[in-house]
Amino acid sequence: MAIGGGGEPVDDATFYRRLARHAGLEFVILDEEAEADLGFAEVNPLAARLLTEELCRHFNMLPIAYRDSVVTVAACDPFDELAIELATTLMASEVELVLAEPDDVDHAITRTFGPLRPPNFEDLGPAPSEAPRLGDLLVAGGVATDEQIDAALREQRRDGLRLGEVLLHSGAIGEPDLIAALAEQLQMPVLDLRDGQIDADVVKRIPEPIARELRIAPIAEDETTLYVAVADVLSTGQLEQLEAHTDSEIVASLAAPSLIDEILEAAYSGEHIDLAINDLRERLPESSAAVVVTPGQKAFLVGIGLATAIGFVLAPRATAVVLVGLASLFYLSTSFYKFRLVYKALGHPYEVQTSDAEVDALDERGLPVYSILVPLYKEAGVVPALVAAIEGLSYPKAQLDVLLLCEEDDEETMHAIDAMALPPHFRLIVVPDSQPKTKPKACNYGLMLARGEVTVIFDAEDRPDADQLKKVILAFSKSKPNVTCVQAKLNYYNPDQNLLTRWFTTEYSMWFELLLPGLDADGAPIPLGGTSNHFITSRLRELGAWDPYNVTEDADLGIRLHRAGYRTAMVDSTTLEEANSDLGNWIRQRSRWIKGYLQTYLVHMRNPPQLLRQSGFKGFMSFQLLVGGTFIFLLNPIFWLLTTLFFFTHAGFIQAMFPTFVFYLAASMLFVGNFVFLYLNVAGSIQRGLFGLAKYALLTPLYWGLMSVAAWKGAGQLVVKPFYWEKTEHGLHTSGHAEPAAPQPRRAAAPAPVQAEGRASDPERTPQPAGRS
């Protein structure tokens, strides 16, 4: 044998096969046409992309498979330490090397990345953009399938979100999978803090708003270093700022976003609940209903009372006439105003109109994060239906931020939520046990944690139209910049259950189809309905959010918003709710609404000149007639009694109370005004296409009678228990409503008995349809 060994130079196949054997490595054939050959190895295209093309070409190697954190890399040089080290580092995985022919590898690289382009050696370094792609990592790791990645990529093209978020919110992968993949991608360690105790003082080293915005939480510290859990990699600038602020070196580790939220929530819950309860009261005491009647108002009321009493002693007839005259005038004005609003709205769609085509054409990539607050109390049963309703909303899931607000003592509901293993856009928020236990307090608490640019409240049994959120986004975009709230219409899905629900539905139809749009058109303050009102989050916070001491916080907020110069618009989208079908239950609910309206009236009338200045004359009058119009329900029984007495007895003293003009006023109200209002209920039903309800609307005067009962109950409570939240039971509707899911019995358990006990998150909006003597 001559020097130089084998005489004829061996072919590559032989050479490298032998080299592999000598190096103790597996030899593989990557040529797809040699599939049948021994040693053929299929190249996993996603694994192949774990390294950049440049690296692969430079080192003539290619990752071909990924399993259990080990990447199999096909190479030609079994001992290229630099290449192996780079591959190991960049893929953050153990590398198992296999040998292949150079041409074979080269072809495989070309198959993976396409034909060779002019190399750019500057890019050879491990820059972040060169990091392996997340989807590849997830597929390579067997966490997600190619199909899921493809679907997610398609969705990503539509909504512009990050791939990981899309996969996560679609339920394709879990949060731990994503974090593991991210850690590999970003070359960062992962923290698992589930069982660790974290010192709240350490958490507070970084101010909460910054922590929330960056989604980071400090978890430990030593003399020089602050260890921070992050949901995503921080930029150099952010790091520098944090280091400057904390005067420490920042060491970041990845952690699940939900975990970071939990850490922050645990550290700040005490402050949050304090803010939820007291923020408005401390910051804007004049707007808080924590004080029912101010000393000035007390003096005024006592003065009026005294004057009336003296009047009755000195000139009883004249006093009675003045009172009756004022009341009649008030009736007439209220009726005229409401009629005007409604009649205007009958002819013109004042809601912001959004067509299906516009909704379809909406670019999801521009959609903001949308927070949905759902206060829940003892309603584990409705959780599945609620989740179904929210999942049915047409909005990118990754842009949803659903906060399920549970009271701390409501373990049942929390368990129900936990058991559902909801996707990460649902967050269970535990509202610390505290008084007053009202819906607005829970909402305030949730609002502090809300991430959305837009925030909406839904009740647990609500069924919003699927495209409501998109319509609202469109409505905001079409409205003037000072529009801060968009109110969707509310109606009921069980109108035909009984007479009460029929009345309730006709009332709602009139209120939401006609009256509120009329107010909207007039630029007058709109007393919001308790659900389906969509806010610009930052402005809502600026306004002090909801008043936890007001039992119709929704209506109050609507007025406060208007006074601050903001506006509410109506949108042509409906949320269906359950109409109260039980009389006792109805009276409780209505008494709370009326009490709340009285509270709201008192709060905003603490400084009438200021109200006039802020709302303008029109707004001021509208407030008097609409919110102040609540007093009519208190007056009604008195007038009904007088009328009845007069018809049967022709008693002189009654006649004396109605001198000519007052009598004409009262008579026209009695015979024309009442009918007009009754008829407007008919009109509302017809307008909404609820033809079958028209005849029941004719019986509305009986319904007004019930309202007066509730009004007196509410007024009494305002004196005795101003913050008591009359709870409303739900799930009384049992007929065959199957879509989307039958509501479950709600709130059967007794609430905690204190002032403001038993807060409920019922459909708490507060219409005030007209009724008169």
Place this chain on the structure above:
Amino acid sequence: MTSDDATRPDEPDTSFVPDETAITPPHPLELALRSGLRYSALRDVALDPRLLLYVALELCERETVLPISVGDDVLEIATARPDPDLGIVEARFPELEIELVLAPIERISELQDELKAAL
């Protein structure tokens, strides 16, 4: 690191090899004779750059060696000295027998240069 004599029982005794500091290095042929290794002038060697996968160029230059062929079980390496430090190669290819062939240092360097130019 030195070559492990114990693993090579058939290797000739090299204790008589003169000091490296000797002014005139002995001729490789002389060394071959002395050490019992084969000698080659490396005249008709077909260069195969692939062999550098067995012995990296860097090592070749450092130890003045050159892999010249590989068979099923044997790796032939030309060397200017009878005792190059090839521990790393042995470690990487434990199953492979390394056969040293003494060759003129100039020729090895020349071939190394050719290889480098070919790469």
Place this chain on the structure above:
Amino acid sequence: MATVVQRPPQSPPADGTPRRVQAVGSNAHLGHVAEEISQPRWIEGLLLFAIAAGLYFWVGYRTVVDDGIVVFDALDRLARAYMVWHNEPPKLAAIGFVFPPLTTMVFLPLTIVKPLATSLVALPLASSLFGGSMVVAMNRLLARCSMPGLQRWPLLAVFALNPLLVFYAGNGMSEVVYLALLTFSLYCFASWMLTAQPRFLIAAAMVFSALVLLRYSFGILALVISVLVVVGLSRRGAADDEAEGTLVTFLAPIVYAFGVWILFNWLIVGDPLGWLGGSGAFAVNAAQAGSTSGVTVVDVLGRLGELALGVFGLGIVVVPALIVTAIAKRDEMSWWLAILALVSVAVIGAGALIQQDLDPLAMRNALPVLIISVAGAGWLYRVLPSLRTVIWLGGLAGLVLTALGSWNAMKTYPFQGQEQAFTRAISSGADQHGSNSIGGYRVGTRPEEQMAAYVNAHVRGRSTILADNAQTFGVILLSGRPQTFFDRVDRGDGRFRQAVLRPYGRVGYMLMARQASGDLVRRRYPTTATRVAAGLGPVFETERYLLLKVPARDPRRTRGAVAAGGGQVGGQARGSDATPSTGTAAP
């Protein structure tokens, strides 16, 4: 290392306005049903209103206030409206319970201002306002029928200048009120047909609830429309629910209006349905027509033919055309209009036959048919696009001929209310006070003015002249002092009748209409003999009225007491006519 705990600020630093998303698509605020012809702008309506109302008022003022062509029905309503505010005590019941109440109530806003009523300016003023509204409503209706302005306005002008309409748009009668409302309701129905927007049906229903309180017979039209609505909806395959809801929506205000009226009549008069049988005419200024007897179908048809030529000539062509169109094009609204016109004619004829009285065949009663005919012509214009020019020209010519026919009929047609005097006043410009007009009318209010002047000059005190205001309203109104009179409104009919029986000590005077058989005072004291017997001495009289002085004590009672040894209420009543009277000297 020390930790810095920061209280989180109330709101995050981010500016919170959500990203504005570019909305795609057209302006969605334009959510209305598209209309072929845009509705007239408000300025056009205002202009038309001003022109029409101004013209009507001017003609009305000239003929009513200057020339004295006062229709006494209107005068009665005006007096009642005046008493609602200015009676002592003011009483809503002054509206009365026989006539449709809205005929009086339309004057209420005007009679707050006393001189408007006592000068009778309120009569042309009220009418002209509604006349203007009628023209505006007709303009909208024609626009709804896709008729462009340049074609609309000439048609409107000829329509508005129809002499019969001009007369009623200035004389204070309620006709023009319901004509305006009828026009508006037809506009609503047409709009409802075209757009299906419920608000039009709602508006139509509310208008109809007013119409029935202006003229009870509109109740019949309402029923016919209900049937048409239901038939129309079911033909279009609407669900029962929808038909029912629509019917409820339409009928509710009408039924309610009747219901309240029945309730009032029941509570106040005691007869819930008394208004149904009420007699219409208070022809204080007319010779009492003898009751017509033996009204035959032939008579009625003949008169209806005269009315067709004299009042709604256009309808003779339009109604058959509507029927043909309705059949040929299966057009619902054509059916509606044709049926409404025919029913309106039938109601007039049936009324005459049932009451055996030709009064219902008065010209004014046929005016709704004219309105429906014009609306019908407009509708034909809309549904027959290929014939628009023909229809427009035909409509114009028809309206001109109708106007000429009306002018002619006003001069000759027997059943009318001073239309003849109106034509005289228009053509000659002469004052009509004291002249005669077909139907036995003596035109003018001089007798009322003279009596009122006398009362104002010589009578002091409150409730001192006993007078049946249903007959002496002219005097009461023109005196401007209803408090001087003790009438049926003050304390109700019961007290009034008692006072008629025993006026002594209660009132100082009695006022009666000399020719009106309905005058309750006159009925009690119909002859000079009875008056003398009752001790009532004439104080002042005019062509139509007689003012009597009432003694403080009943002369018969004084004597009767001597004879019977004691006064007795019953005896007074029984012997009232039989007792001779010595009379008392007039002051």
